[in-house]
Amino acid sequence: MKFAYGNPAETSWPVQLNSAAAFAVPGLALWLASGYSYGAALLLIGALLTLKRWPVAPQRPLTYWFAVCLFSMALIWIAMADPSERLGQWDRPSKFILAIPCLLYATVYPPRPRAFIWGLIAGCIGAGAIAIWQVHVLGEWRATGRTNAIQYGNLALLLSVLLTVFLAAIHKQLNWSEKVLATVAIVAGLDASVLSASRGGWLAVLVAMPFGLVLLYRYRVRLFWRVVVGLMVAAGLMSVINREMLTVRWDEMASEIRVYDTQRNANTSVGQRLEHWRFALEAGKEKPLLGWGVAGYTQEKARRVALGQYQPAIVIYKFVHNEILDVFVKTGLVGVALLMWFYILPLRMFWPTRERMRLLDAGINPPLRRMVLAVRMCGVCVPVLYFGFGLTQVFFAHNSGIMFYLFSIILLWSMLIGLERTVCDAAAAKS
Numbered sequence: 001m002k003f004a005y006g007n008p009a010e011t012s013w014p015v016q017l018n019s020a021a022a023f024a025v026p027g028l029a030l031w032l033a034s035g036y037s038y039g040a041a042l043l044l045i046g047a048l049l050t051l052k053r054w055p056v057a058p059q060r061p062l063t064y065w066f067a068v069c070l071f072s073m074a075l076i077w078i079a080m081a082d083p084s085e086r087l088g089q090w091d092r093p094s095k096f097i098l099a100i101p102c103l104l105y106a107t108v109y110p111p112r113p114r115a116f117i118w119g120l121i122a123g124c125i126g127a128g129a130i131a132i133w134q135v136h137v138l139g140e141w142r143a144t145g146r147t148n149a150i151q152y153g154n155l156a157l158l159l160s161v162l163l164t165v166f167l168a169a170i171h172k173q174l175n176w177s178e179k180v181l182a183t184v185a186i187v188a189g190l191d192a193s194v195l196s197a198s199r200g201g202w203l204a205v206l207v208a209m210p211f212g213l214v215l216l217y218r219y220r221v222r223l224f225w226r227v228v229v230g231l232m233v234a235a236g237l238m239s240v241i242n243r244e245m246l247t248v249r250w251d252e253m254a255s256e257i258r259v260y261d262t263q264r265n266a267n268t269s270v271g272q273r274l275e276h277w278r279f280a281l282e283a284g285k286e287k288p289l290l291g292w293g294v295a296g297y298t299q300e301k302a303r304r305v306a307l308g309q310y311q312p313a314i315v316i317y318k319f320v321h322n323e324i325l326d327v328f329v330k331t332g333l334v335g336v337a338l339l340m341w342f343y344i345l346p347l348r349m350f351w352p353t354r355e356r357m358r359l360l361d362a363g364i365n366p367p368l369r370r371m372v373l374a375v376r377m378c379g380v381c382v383p384v385l386y387f388g389f390g391l392t393q394v395f396f397a398h399n400s401g402i403m404f405y406l407f408s409i410i411l412l413w414s415m416l417i418g419l420e421r422t423v424c425d426a427a428a429a430k431s
Contacts, residue, residue, distance in 0.1 A: 128188025
């Protein structure tokens with residue numbers, strides 16, 4: 001995989017360490033238990049070892065804003081912490097806090113994009129291999145990987161989408177064997193998503209697809225039609241390979257919705273979600289500004305179930321199975337505003353406006369421009385897909401959900417900064 005940009009002589013150990021992290025975050029995410037943590041640990045180690053350098057380095061305003069956003073999310077999870085977890089209640093907030101030095105460090109020593117791409121390839125192939133093993137060899141009814149089926153399937157889908165973006169954007173820099181390997185990896189990741197039987201991921205794709213297609217049509221019209229055809233072929237292939245599972249899961253969903261609608265039966269996956277959403281929305285309206293808090297939410301839910309207002313099936317769950325509604329009922333509109341900022345700010349950081357892309361046109365080589373566009377599009381895909389995942393799952397309640405979001409954004413943002421520094425250096429050399 002060769003690219004006609006960057007400084008091949010760059011050998012500083014922080015860049016090499018961060019490139020290893022860029023491979024490890026997607027590459028090990030679904031291979032190993034807590035695989036998403038290894039790359040994050042490398043970034044934190046690098047930040048500690050260079051503590052005298054990166055705190056005084058200049059940063060872009062958006063980098064500082066994202067750091068503030070991370071701190072705000074830590075406060076949200078402190079507010080939503082369950083006191084019964086004791087020290088465990090600090091687990092989620094601490095991840096957001098520790099991500100801040102990793103962000104400021106990685107942007108000073110940006111990793112190589114090719115490391116991230118190879119990580120995506122390894123991650124997709126690993127996810128697909130484990131899913132096939134669990135379902136077709138061990139005979140399990142759905143793939144769960146090293147985590148639960150929903151997190152596993154959705155993250156496998158995300159890896160496949162990001163790899164698809166890179167393949168579509170930089171295919172001219174790849175030889176035929178790399179293109180074939182990347183294509184196989186994409187199919188493997190999609191297959192892992194299907195074998196996980198996680199229907200929320202399919203919904204997330206429908207949410208994200210318009211964003212990706214609009215950007216492709218805007219900047220690469222010819223590629224747009226190839227991607228559309230490719231998506232149709234991939235969808236057809238997945239439907240044929242996993243026809244029985246897809247049919248069963250679709251029929252189950254339709255049946256569960258019908259039963260809940262007619263009988264208010266919440267003892268199914270869909271029915272429990274619908275009943276929980278109804279409670280969260282109605283209870284949240286009574287305390288719209290700051291919400292009920294975790295203790296108040298738990299007590300009020302138990303009280304209303306005891307009165308027969310809601311089905312008992314929702315009592316045992318700590319979370320609402322919808323990211324926005326969960327935050328709304330526990331922390332009110334204040335919490336929802338901060339959560340939406342956490343989704344929207346990365347869109348602001350990465351969105352490839354015409355002005356941003358025009359700055360790359362003067363004297364830039366085409367491979368570098370394509371890579372910048374790919375990184376920006378991937379940076380858009382992550383929050384959009386996460387928003388889709390959050391419609392049916394509190395994704396940030398899980399370590400995998402928090403860690404992959406935080407460190408994929410950090411790595412993509414630092415890669416983008418590194419690429420655009422290369423542009424500035426090239427323009428300065430010409431002048």
